[in-house]
Amino acid sequence: MCVDMLLLDSQATMMPATVNVNRRAAHQTNLEAGSVYSLTGFEVTSCNQDYRLSDSSLLIRFSDSTTFEKITEPTVPIPIESFRFRNYSEMLGLANSNNQLPDLIGEITAVKSTVTDPPLDKNRVNATIKMDNDTSVTMTLFDAQAVKIHNQLEQMSVDPRVFVATSVNPRMVGGRLFFNATAGTHIHFDKETVAGESLFSRLSEQGTGRAQVARLLRSFAKVETLSISELNDFVLNASSQDIDFICTGKVTGIKLDKGWCYISCARCFRKLHRSGSSLTCLSCNNTDAVGILRYRVEMSVADETGEGLFVAFEGVVAKLHNMRAHEAANLLPGDGVNPEESDVPQFVLDMEGNTYMFQVKVGPYNFTANNHSFTITRILGEGDPEPQPAFVDDGGADDNGDDNNDV
Numbered sequence: 141m142c143v144d145m146l147l148l149d150s151q152a153t154m155m156p157a158t159v160n161v162n163r164r165a166a167h168q169t170n171l172e173a174g175s176v177y178s179l180t181g182f183e184v185t186s187c188n189q190d191y192r193l194s195d196s197s198l199l200i201r202f203s204d205s206t207t208f209e210k211i212t213e214p215t216v217p218i219p220i221e222s223f224r225f226r227n228y229s230e231m232l233g234l235a236n237s238n239n240q241l242p243d244l245i246g247e248i249t250a251v252k253s254t255v256t257d258p259p260l261d262k263n264r265v266n267a268t269i270k271m272d273n274d275t276s277v278t279m280t281l282f283d284a285q286a287v288k289i290h291n292q293l294e295q296m297s298v299d300p301r302v303f304v305a306t307s308v309n310p311r312m313v314g315g316r317l318f319f320n321a322t323a324g325t326h327i328h329f330d331k332e333t334v335a336g337e338s339l340f341s342r343l344s345e346q347g348t349g350r351a352q353v354a355r356l357l358r359s360f361a362k363v364e365t366l367s368i369s370e371l372n373d374f375v376l377n378a379s380s381q382d383i384d385f386i387c388t389g390k391v392t393g394i395k396l397d398k399g400w401c402y403i404s405c406a407r408c409f410r411k412l413h414r415s416g417s418s419l420t421c422l423s424c425n426n427t428d429a430v431g432i433l434r435y436r437v438e439m440s441v442a443d444e445t446g447e448g449l450f451v452a453f454e455g456v457v458a459k460l461h462n463m464r465a466h467e468a469a470n471l472l473p474g475d476g477v478n479p480e481e482s483d484v485p486q487f488v489l490d491m492e493g494n495t496y497m498f499q500v501k502v503g504p505y506n507f508t509a510n511n512h513s514f515t516i517t518r519i520l521g522e523g524d525p526e527p528q529p530a531f532v533d534d535g536g537a538d539d540n541g542d543d544n545n546d547v
């Protein structure tokens with residue numbers, strides 16, 4: 141891999157530079173961030189027009205004849221930092237264009253992290269950043285960068301307020317602005333930069349500060365509310381991910397082509413298969429599995445913007461109606477009838493026409509071509525507290541582990 145960097149001269153001109161993999165070893169000792177060098181014998185070429193890190197259209201390439209002379213006390217002062225901050229409306233203009241990787245500055249107001257101790261393979265940190273016009277945007281860091289910022293935040297005794305992220309990729313998803321970290325993203329907090337220090341003073345003067353130790357990392361990001369058309373658009377346009385949303389809609393129909401319940405494996409909650417008188421769990425590789433009846437109620441839900449297919453499992457339906465699926469089956473007429481083929485309990489049918497506030501989980505299966513239904517992880521009643529996702533994404537408040545959408 142080549143190494144890309146940004147150079148800043150005494151005129152505050154920023155220009156990208158690169159050294160390819162074959163010359164990397166030769167120049168490695170001179171690639172020290174923050175140091176000042178006098179350079180000779182380099183090549184100048186035009187730079188790639190995509191994912192640009194600076195406003196320069198030129199690129200410096202270090203060759204075999206490039207010499208570096210380290211300057212400890214430059215005769216001409218060199219600025220110590222240079223950012224390409226863009227305000228909210230400029231970011232909107234850059235979103236999804238892939239031709240600029242600008243810098244982001246704002247107030248960090250919430251952080252949601254999936255990083256565990258020890259970290260697992262896949263990690264994500266979502267930081268909510270309040271930009272210049274008081275609009276909140278979401279900045280996402282992945283994997284090693286997510287673990288790094290998570291650990292930094294955990295070790296800080298006072299929560300940071302100012303958040304600076306370099307070389308971010310602005311994206312529009314579902315009508316909202318998101319930023320993804322790139323390989324070139326560096327994060328600076330509070331007074332670590334001059335630009336950050338100046339925003340920090342402004343925020344302090346405004347006196348709208350949170351408590352100084354607000355335990356930012358654990359004050360989970362609020363679950364965002366989307367309309368149903370935004371939810372449908374999200375799975376078409378966003379990259380595959382696990383995320384919860386709140387949607388309010390009216391149940392316009394109970395879908396009965398797959399029944400209202402299924403016989404699940406007592407161990408893994410997946411659907412069991414009948415062979416003669418025994419039940420097989422393919423997932424547990426058990427040909428004599430113990431079955432439990434569980435709800436699986438698929439419904440169409442609509443608001444004024446559109447219609448979506450939602451599905452609720454045992455935890456959600458049992459909580460709503462205060463009755464487990466096997467109890468409901470016992471109340472139905474027709475003793476000995478296969479419960480999966482029995483009539484639908486009236487209280488399930490009666491959900492049609494009701495309006496609910498749903499918390500739904502969007503998972504990787506929602507991004508596949510056949511676009512599975514959205515799993516309801518919770519139905520919020522009046523007076524319920526604001527939904528707070530668990531610190532580790534575990535499917536929300538459904539504590540029954542039955543929110544798999546792959547039965």
Ligand SMILES: [Zn+2]
Binds near residue numbers: 405406409410422423
């Ligand atoms: Zn099983």
